[in-house]
Amino acid sequence: MNLQKIASNVQMICEAIASVVNIDVTIVDQNLVRIGGTGRYKDSIGVHVGLQSAFHYAITEGVAFVIENPGTHQACLSCTCREKCSEHAEMCCPILADGKVVGVIGLIAFTEVQRSALISNQTNLMSFLNRMAEMISAKLKEQERTEAVEMLAKELEVVVDSMNTGFVALDADGKVSRMNAKAKTIFKGYKTEDLSDLLSEKECVRILTEKTTLKNEYYVDVRGHRGIFDSAPILIGGRVKGHVITVKPIQEVINVLNEMTQDVVRTQFSDILGTTDVMWQAKETAQKVAESKSTVLLLGESGTGKELFSRAIHNASTRAHAPFIAINCAAIPDALLESELFGYEEGAFTGAKRGGKPGRFQLAHKGTLFLDEIGDMPLHLQTKLLRVLQESKVMPVGGESMIEVDVRLIAATHRNLEEMVLEGAFRQDLYYRLNVIPIQIPALRERVADLPLLTEHILNKCNDKLYKSVNSVSSDCMEELMAYTWPGNVRELENTLEYAVNMAEGPVIESFHLPKRMVQNFEKTHAHVKREIEPLETLEKRAILEALNYFGNGKAAAIRAAEALGISKAKLYRKLKEYKEN
Numbered sequence: 001m002n003l004q005k006i007a008s009n010v011q012m013i014c015e016a017i018a019s020v021v022n023i024d025v026t027i028v029d030q031n032l033v034r035i036g037g038t039g040r041y042k043d044s045i046g047v048h049v050g051l052q053s054a055f056h057y058a059i060t061e062g063v064a065f066v067i068e069n070p071g072t073h074q075a076c077l078s079c080t081c082r083e084k085c086s087e088h089a090e091m092c093c094p095i096l097a098d099g100k101v102v103g104v105i106g107l108i109a110f111t112e113v114q115r116s117a118l119i120s121n122q123t124n125l126m127s128f129l130n131r132m133a134e135m136i137s138a139k140l141k142e143q144e145r146t147e148a149v150e151m152l153a154k155e156l157e158v159v160v161d162s163m164n165t166g167f168v169a170l171d172a173d174g175k176v177s178r179m180n181a182k183a184k185t186i187f188k189g190y191k192t193e194d195l196s197d198l199l200s201e202k203e204c205v206r207i208l209t210e211k212t213t214l215k216n217e218y219y220v221d222v223r224g225h226r227g228i229f230d231s232a233p234i235l236i237g238g239r240v241k242g243h244v245i246t247v248k249p250i251q252e253v254i255n256v257l258n259e260m261t262q263d264v265v266r267t268q269f270s271d272i273l274g275t276t277d278v279m280w281q282a283k284e285t286a287q288k289v290a291e292s293k294s295t296v297l298l299l300g301e302s303g304t305g306k307e308l309f310s311r312a313i314h315n316a317s318t319r320a321h322a323p324f325i326a327i328n329c330a331a332i333p334d335a336l337l338e339s340e341l342f343g344y345e346e347g348a349f350t351g352a353k354r355g356g357k358p359g360r361f362q363l364a365h366k367g368t369l370f371l372d373e374i375g376d377m378p379l380h381l382q383t384k385l386l387r388v389l390q391e392s393k394v395m396p397v398g399g400e401s402m403i404e405v406d407v408r409l410i411a412a413t414h415r416n417l418e419e420m421v422l423e424g425a426f427r428q429d430l431y432y433r434l435n436v437i438p439i440q441i442p443a444l445r446e447r448v449a450d451l452p453l454l455t456e457h458i459l460n461k462c463n464d465k466l467y468k469s470v471n472s473v474s475s476d477c478m479e480e481l482m483a484y485t486w487p488g489n490v491r492e493l494e495n496t497l498e499y500a501v502n503m504a505e506g507p508v509i510e511s512f513h514l515p516k517r518m519v520q521n522f523e524k525t526h527a528h529v530k531r532e533i534e535p536l537e538t539l540e541k542r543a544i545l546e547a548l549n550y551f552g553n554g555k556a557a558a559i560r561a562a563e564a565l566g567i568s569k570a571k572l573y574r575k576l577k578e579y580k581e582n
């Protein structure tokens with residue numbers, strides 16, 4: 001505590017004392033610096049009074065005293081000027097704050113008249129100086145408290161200003177009393193006198209009438225921008241004296257959500273394993289289109305890696321740092337799919353969340369939306385989806401205004417959309433809109449040559465997960481894996497190997513570690529060998545018909561059947577012609 005902080009008050013008190021007692025007054029602080037003074041001391045304010053002065057004695061001893069005969073008092077003994085002291089008498093009174101000496105008030109008589117006045121009236125004068133010392137001490141403490149409050153207010157201001165959330169303080173009527181830097185950015189260009197200048201009427205009424213806190217509520221502001229707010233009333237003596245609200249724009253909330261839910265390790269094309277031609281083709285096309293905004297349609301059976309491709313495309317695109325949002329149309333009941341995709345407004349239906357909820361399109365704003373199993377989307381939603389793709393705007397369920405969205409769409413299906421279009425189960429216009437860049441992801445049975453590579457990779461993953469060290473598959477077992485048809489594709493391979501790693505006692509997986517269904521399948525396949533020997537031509541015909549049966553009709557299917565049979569497309573057609581003619 002330093003008297004310097006209340007220097008002007010100290011000087012006023014010096015002058016007040018001097019005018020009452022008619023003797024020169026000076027006040028020094030605990031460092032012996034003169035803070036106030038009258039008469040001959042006025043000019044030396046701010047100056048150090050010297051260690052030999054009586055004030056030094058008053059500070060170190062912490063007592064009040066009167067020097068009636070300068071030069072002889074205890075306080076004068078160390079003074080070098082005590083032989084030729086110009087003072088006739090002196091009264092010193094320490095100023096105490098919290099038990100510590102923070103300064104001294106001194107009355108100094110320079111004439112005999114002043115001396116006798118001081119000495120004859122010393123009891124009253126000392127009591128007067130004590131009162132003055134108490135007053136100075138009280139003023140000093142008040143100043144300290146004011147500074148502490150100012151400091152606290154400043155600290156809070158710095159904290160509130162550094163928050164990445166808008167903060168608005170209101171009085172009980174909704175007048176804005178304070179906004180932090182973030183709130184000023186969020187509401188830049190708005191009138192900001194009243195809550196009604198910021199938020200729409202519905203939210204204002206809720207905030208100002210609510211006597212408890214509101215958390216994570218959805219708001220729409222006066223310009224139609226959306227966000228999430230918390231609010232709390234300021235209660236003093238049980239009465240609402242004001243409110244504080246914190247606001248966050250919806251896109252920032254979404255970004256945080258996505259940061260936390262994105263792949264921890266971002267899927268890259270190099271994570272998609274496979275060196276067979278069919279796989280190279282698929283990867284090459286996907287890599288080529290990753291950067292564009294065009295819609296991609298991933299076609300392939302379940303478990304072939306459609307989501308993996310979709311994530312790799314997103315992560316290789318310029319949207320990589322924006323959200324990747326996936327939704328499986330087949331996994332969500334029809335009644336909920338619309339609100340999941342496009343969001344809903346408060347009160348849109350029974351059970352709707354207060355404040356509404358943003359849909360996946362809004363969540364994917366600036367990023368990529370992966371619509372898995374698009375073939376399972378009901379027709380009425382296909383119509384709505386088409387509109388969204390054409391207009392880049394969504395209308396939440398129960399909403400009145402469209403919300404702009406900038407989303408790159410990647411759709412996927414295991415179904416034959418072309419056939420569905422012919423059957424009237426899929427809208428043709430939507431099909432064309434989605435089919436801009438179709439990419440066929442091959443089934444695992446079409447790329448059995450990739451099995452060893454995939455197996456090695458999956459074994460490593462299983463070992464990490466199960467704390468095992470299974471590092472290979474016996475050649476018999478690999479033969480069985482290659483002979484299997486893998487209806488569940490890579491996902492099924494993953495599950496099969498996880499089962500086998502659990503079963504294996506040593507470092508090698510043997511056939512008998514595989515799940516029963518696979519062993520049976522292998523026996524069935526090998527049972528062919530034991531059948532009667534048949535002419536090559538019959539075997540060839542059976543193989544061709546089986547392949548066609550397997551891959552289906554149409555040009556693309558014929559190409560894949562020919563590839564699988566290891567013959568040219570021309571040869572396949574020639575054979576089919578022969579069979580028809582015979």
Ligand SMILES: Nc1ncnc2c1ncn2[C@@H]1O[C@H](COP(=O)(O)OP(=O)(O)OP(=O)(O)O)[C@@H](O)[C@H]1O
Pocket residue numbers: 271272273274300301302303304305306307308309372414490491494
């Ligand atoms: N080429 C691949 N390389 C490595 N892992 C793969 C590959 N393809 C698929 N996988 C793995 O197989 C599993 C299934 O893949 P994913 O979920 O991408 O398939 P999907 O085609 O989207 O399946 P569904 O249609 O059933 O949703 C995942 O664990 C994925 O990592």
